[in-house]
Amino acid sequence: MNIVLTLAILWVSIAVELAWFGAMPQGAIVLPIACGIMFWMRSVTGILVSATALLIDWVARPGVLPLCPMLLPAIAAFLISPSSKPDDYSSRRQSYRKMLTPLHLPLVTLMAVSLQMIGQLNLSSMPALVDVQSAASTSLPPLLIISLPISAGIAMLMRLADELGLRCASQHSI
Amino acid sequence: MRVEQIRHRMWYAAVAMFMLSLLITAADRTGMLSGVRSALHDALSPGRLALMAITPHSVDSGKTVSGAGPVRIDTSRELNVQQLHKMRQLMIENARLRRDLKQSKDATAIAEFIDPAESLTDYAMIPAQVISSSGLPGSLRELIISAGNSAGITRSELVVDGSGAVLDVGSDGGAAAGDRVLSGSSVIGRIEKTGRWVSMVQPVTSADFRAQVQLLRASEDGLHFGAVGMLEGTGSSECRLTGVSYTEAVTVGDTVVSADINGVRGPRLFFGTVTSAEFLAGGQWDVRIQPGFTLSELDRVGIVRMSLRTDVMTMTTGKLTE
Numbered sequence: 001m002n003i004v005l006t007l008a009i010l011w012v013s014i015a016v017e018l019a020w021f022g023a024m025p026q027g028a029i030v031l032p033i034a035c036g037i038m039f040w041m042r043s044v045t046g047i048l049v050s051a052t053a054l055l056i057d058w059v060a061r062p063g064v065l066p067l068c069p070m071l072l073p074a075i076a077a078f079l080i081s082p083s084s085k086p087d088d089y090s091s092r093r094q095s096y097r098k099m100l101t102p103l104h105l106p107l108v109t110l111m112a113v114s115l116q117m118i119g120q121l122n123l124s125s126m127p128a129l130v131d132v133q134s135a136a137s138t139s140l141p142p143l144l145i146i147s148l149p150i151s152a153g154i155a156m157l158m159r160l161a162d163e164l165g166l167r168c169a170s171q172h173s174i
Numbered sequence: 175m176r177v178e179q180i181r182h183r184m185w186y187a188a189v190a191m192f193m194l195s196l197l198i199t200a201a202d203r204t205g206m207l208s209g210v211r212s213a214l215h216d217a218l219s220p221g222r223l224a225l226m227a228i229t230p231h232s233v234d235s236g237k238t239v240s241g242a243g244p245v246r247i248d249t250s251r252e253l254n255v256q257q258l259h260k261m262r263q264l265m266i267e268n269a270r271l272r273r274d275l276k277q278s279k280d281a282t283a284i285a286e287f288i289d290p291a292e293s294l295t296d297y298a299m300i301p302a303q304v305i306s307s308s309g310l311p312g313s314l315r316e317l318i319i320s321a322g323n324s325a326g327i328t329r330s331e332l333v334v335d336g337s338g339a340v341l342d343v344g345s346d347g348g349a350a351a352g353d354r355v356l357s358g359s360s361v362i363g364r365i366e367k368t369g370r371w372v373s374m375v376q377p378v379t380s381a382d383f384r385a386q387v388q389l390l391r392a393s394e395d396g397l398h399f400g401a402v403g404m405l406e407g408t409g410s411s412e413c414r415l416t417g418v419s420y421t422e423a424v425t426v427g428d429t430v431v432s433a434d435i436n437g438v439r440g441p442r443l444f445f446g447t448v449t450s451a452e453f454l455a456g457g458q459w460d461v462r463i464q465p466g467f468t469l470s471e472l473d474r475v476g477i478v479r480m481s482l483r484t485d486v487m488t489m490t491t492g493k494l495t496e
Contacts, residue, residue, distance in 0.1 A: 015221025018305050019229065022473040044183045051191040055198060060214045061306040062202055062316075070195040073188035082180035 003045065006037055010053040014060070025139065028146035030057050031068065031112040032105075036154035038076040039105045040167065047073045047080075067119040068112050075111060079104050102155050109151035113143050208316070212369045215305060215318055219371035222305075222320075259359065266431060266442045269390055269397040297441055299334065299359070299476035300325060305372060307472060317375040319475055322368050329368060332435060332478040333375045334359035334443060335467050360444045360466035361385070361432065362475060375475075378445065378465050383407035387415065387445050390429040400424070402433050405445055405463065413446065415461035422459075424451040430463050435480060443478070 013033045017024055034050040041049075055069040117139050121127050161167040201207050302321035321327050363383065366376035376383055384407075389400030401422035403415045418424060430445040450462040 011218070012221055015218050016225055018215075018218055019222040019225035021303065021305055044180065044187050047184055047187050048191070051187075055191070055195055056214060058195075059198060059202070059207055059211055060218065062207075062211075062308040066195045066199060070192050073191045074185070077181065077184035077188045080184065082177055082184065 003049065006041070006046075006049055007053075009033060010037070010049070014053070014057050017057075018060075024146070025143045026061060027057075027068075027113065027116045028143050029150065030054070031116060032109045032147045032151040032154060034068075035072070035076075035105060035108045035112055035151065036158075038072075039080060039108070040154070040158055040161075042080050042082050047076050050076075063116075063120045064122065065119045067115040071115055072108070072112055075108055079108065102159065105155045105158070106148060106151045109147055110144070113140065113147055116143070208367070208374065211306075211316075211318065212367055212372060212374055215372040216322070216369040219320075223371065262429075262444050265390065265392070265397055265429065269399055270442075272396055273399060294482055295438055295440060296481050297435075298479045298481070300327070300479055302373075302475050302477060304472050304475060315377070317363065317377060317472070317475075319373050319375060319477075320371065321477060322371045322373050324370055326479075327365055327368050327373050327477055329365055331365045332432075332443065333362045333365060334476050334478060335362060335472070359476065360446075362465075362467050362472070365477065373477075378405070378407055378413055379409070379411060380407040381409040383413075385445070386433040387430050388433040389424065389448070390431050390442075391423075391425065392427075392429075400428065403461070405430065411464075412449065413463040413465060415448070415459070415463055418459045418461060420453070420457045420459065424448065424459055424461055426451055435478060438480060440480065 010030070010033065013029045017026065017029055030053070034054050037050045038046050040046065051069045051073045054072065055066060058066040058069060117135055120139070121132070121135060158167065198207070300321060302319040302325075304317060305320050306316075306318040308316045317333075319333070361378055363375040363377040363380065364385075365373050367374040378385070383405075385405045386402065387405040388402045391398050391400050401418045401424065403418040405413050405415055407413050415424075415430070426448055428448040428451075430448065432440075432443040432445060434440060435443070444466045446463040446465040448461055449464045450460075452460045454460050
């Protein structure tokens with residue numbers, strides 16, 4: 001994916017959330033898109049660009065801790081298989097791990113949303129379990145209702161791009 | 175390049191981002207990112223403004239700020255807020271009338287005195303949307319709003335809760351010249367820095383915030399204005415009141431309203447309520463004030479704009495030349 005296009009997508013997604021501040025939960029669009037870019041690009045550049053966008057978003061709308069830009073790159077580095085070729089879906093005998101690959105993106109999005117929620121908690125004192133449950137029950141559902149479908153859509157788009165051969169990254173961008 | 179090498183680079187990138195995030199967090203805690211934040215929002219504003227322009231129901235479109243009357247509000251929650259503001263308005267108006275009555279009784283001269291500064295000033299509220307707020311519930315640390323230099327916003331203008339409205343009582347309501355009031359609105363803070371499209375607000379709880387305020391007390395005889403003092407932010411969720419003489423009476427529950435707006439006598443704005451008042455051994459009051467706004471309900475604000483009434487100036491000049 002062209003780096004300029006990536007930056008434009010991230011910029012627009014942050015602008016959308018700012019335009020609908022109050023009506024849309026923070027991170028509902030930016031988080032799945034940033035995760036999607038990491039998985040689409042499968043490269044160091046993708047991780048750096050997405051994490052930097054998340055950090056910029058945190059600077060613009062600060063919470064207690066920027067847990068997403070802190071930890072998401074490590075999670076992505078653990079799950080992503082760097083490659084310049086499309087994922088291979090042709091083999092009928094796939095390993096169990098490979099079968100779960102399409103679920104990685106929604107899973108990482110779920111982690112990102114959870115990190116975002118934890119990052120908004122008051123961590124000056126150890127939060128009680130009741131506070132965490134309360135925060136999860138109030139802030140997670142509206143976030144997930146928007147972010148998970150976007151994440152699933154990006155995962156399907158990636159599969160389609162693989163089938164059409166549109167996801168071949170150049171060696172330089174890795 | 176081998177896959178393992180790329181994976182190693184990914185881990186290096188992850189560690190670098192972790193360290194950078196820590197550095198940015200430390201810079202934010204020390205207040206070094208205020209300028210960067212304003213610039214970032216300005217950089218993001220073209221996209222935001224374009225999206226708001228194509229959105230059918232813009233957030234600000236429902237707000238009518240004019241001299242015609244209060245804002246029409248649909249939801250029951252906002253109705254309650256409006257009723258609360260109306261009550262504050264009536265309280266302030268009541269106290270004002272009592273004070274005026276007392277002054278008129280005391281006056282020996284029949285001639286009516288009109289404060290020229292008051293009659294020449296005009297107040298309006300410029301609506302803005304909250305773009306970003308930081309801080310924990312109860313203690314607002316920073317607020318960024320969607321109005322900047324391009325909307326004519328200047329530094330040190332007061333920012334109030336957007337649920338209020340500019341009310342023109344008018345001559346039918348018995349108001350005299352210069353009595354246009356901005357009432358019922360809670361003061362959130364003051365414009366600290368303006369960008370092209372956004373402005374940063376210094377909340378009343380900020381340690382650097384200062385404003386001259388006056389106590390408003392409800393008694394059996396009605397409402398009365400009390401001591402004038404200086405409201406100061408403490409950096410926590412509350413403010414303190416200084417400069418109140420030890421001979422003045424202060425009680426818990428007293429309402430705190432503005433004494434002036436940037437040095438000019440103007441409409442009374444609600445700052446908060448006295449939550450504790452202790453008489454210290456040194457002969458001073460230690461008065462604590464709970465601000466009147468709620469962070470979770472802050473989505474719209476208004477910037478109080480003071481201007482000179484050119485029509486009055488023209489008329490006055492004309493009379494003088496005659």
